[in-house]
Amino acid sequence: MRISTNTIYDMGVASVQQSTSDLIRTQQQVSSGRRILSPSDDPVASARVLDLSQSQSLNKQYDTNTGSATSSLGLEESMLSSVGNLIQDVRTYALQAANAPLSDQDRASIAVDLRGRYQELLGLANSTDGNGQYMFSGYKGVTKPFVETSLGNVTYQGDQGQRLIQISPSRQMAVSDSGTDVFQRIKNGNGTIVGLAAVANTGSGVIDPATVTNLADANICQTVSIVFNNPPTTFNATGTGIIPPVGVAVPYTSGSTISYNGWSTSIKGTPVSGDTFTVQPSSNADMFKTLGDLITQLxxxxxxxxxxxxxxxxxxxxxxxxxxxxxxxxxxxxxxxxGSRMREVDSVKSTGEDLQLQYQQTISSLQDLDYAKAITDLTRQKTMLEAAQLSFTKIQGLSLFNYM
Incomplete structure (x- = not known):
């Protein structure tokens, strides 16, 4: 077969260029640490890496979200801790004010302190987070939740929602609570029933807190009124399911137990004719009203x-x-x-960190370079390039003119 001089040169140049290209590609792999430099190097692995990279980016966003959720819940827990401490302090003031030897001036001094705690409570209820969002306003983060119209009369301006943060593909976490649930939707008495003295009473009767003795009693949440007769040595009880029945006068002794419909209480002191006491189902009472009424009384x-x-x-x-x-x-x-939500967020965050590691390991196995093999290939390709260059130099020197 006849081979022209041009063919010899073309083949020599192509061989040198191919060897150079292979050497440069391997050198780029070594310098970047990546086996796949372009999708054409391994289309299947490249598609898998792209899918995993997207999942990894989404998982990183969830990790950021769990951090935000932890921060928000931690701040709310801190505010609730302050509210709890304030309530305990105010309760101590109330016990102090109940001491008989105190004068009107002493109770007025306690009321001054309680007014300060009242404003502190209002401030805690209107707390904001690091983003300027009100913590207890539900979905209405920019709306001030509690507005005072007068002492103890506070109107809630927020809604009943809980702001949510997506912390995993299948889980949204509530990072706030409605202000009504925290400060206003509170059952008075013992949470089931409450004993109250009528405002119009003029005697010295003081009712003790009602105690549940039989929660299964069908009439436990029926209102029972105790009205003292003339003379006030007896009373009549009216209501559903009471024994003795309506119309039967019951003897009264100060401090003796009075029991109806699965509850018991006692009235101490000397009521006068017409004084009325009721035991009725618990209803909602808010902290502001309770504290405001106490201040007014003191x-x-x-x-x-x-x-x-x-x-x-x-x-x-x-x-x-x-x-x-x-x-x-x-x-x-x-x-x-x-606290339960914070624990769940921590668990989800830990799971996300483990998943992030798995993503990284899988991506690494698909695209990262085997350095031992790459360096071996680089040495082999360098030798092949040098051989191609040397052989081309020898071949291009062949000419019949050298023998004439």
Whole structure:
């Protein structure tokens, strides 16, 4: 077969260029640490790497979201802790105010301190997070949740929603709580029933907190009224399911147990004819109203008002203490919910970190370079290039003119 001089040169140049190209490609792999420099190097692996990279980026966003959720929940837990401490302090003030030797001026001084705590409570309820969003306004993060119209009368401006953050492909985490659930939707009394003295009472009767003795009683949440007769040594009880029945006068002794419909209580002191006490189902009472009513009672002088004024103060303080106990329990319940959510966020974050490691390992196995093999290939290709260059030099020197 006849081979022209041009063919010899073309083949020699092509061989040198191919060897140079292979050497440069391997050198680029070594310098970048990547086996795949372009999708054409391994289309299947490149598509898999792209899919895994997208999943990895999404997982990184979830990790960022879990960090935000942890921050928000931690801040709420801190605010709730402050609210709980405030309630305990206010309850201590209420117990102090119940001491009989205190004068009107002493109780007024306590009321001054309580006004400061009242404003502190309002400030905590209107707390904002690091982004300027109100923590207890539901979905309405830019709306101030609690607006005061007068002492103890506070209107909620937010809604009942809980702001959510997506912390995993299948989980959204609530990072806030409605202000009504924390500060206003609190059952008074013992959470089931509450004993109250009528505002119009003039005697010295003071009702103790009602205690549930039989929660299964079908009539436990029926209102029972206790009305004292004339003379007030007996009373009549009216309501559903009571025994003795309506119309039967029941003898009264100060401090004796009064039991109806699965509950019991006692009334101490000397009621007068017409004084009324009720045991009724618990209803919602908010912290602001409870604290505002207590302040008003402590600021109201009772000296010279007789036994009726003293009893009214005692009944008011007892009611406030019960409500503070329920408020504290409610705050602790919300804190427990926040703690549970924080624990779940930590668990999801840990799972996400493990998944991130798995993504990285899988991507590495698909696209990262085997340095031992690459360096061996680089040495071999360098030798092949040098051989091609040397052989081309020898071949291009062949000419018949050299033998003439």
């Amino acid at each position: 600021e109201t002088p009772i000296q010279g008002g007789g036994a009726g004024a003293t009893a009214k103060l005692a009944n008011g303080i007892n009611t406030a203490i019960q409500n503070f106990d329920q408020s504290l329990q409610n705050v602790l319940t919300v804190r427990a919910s926040v």
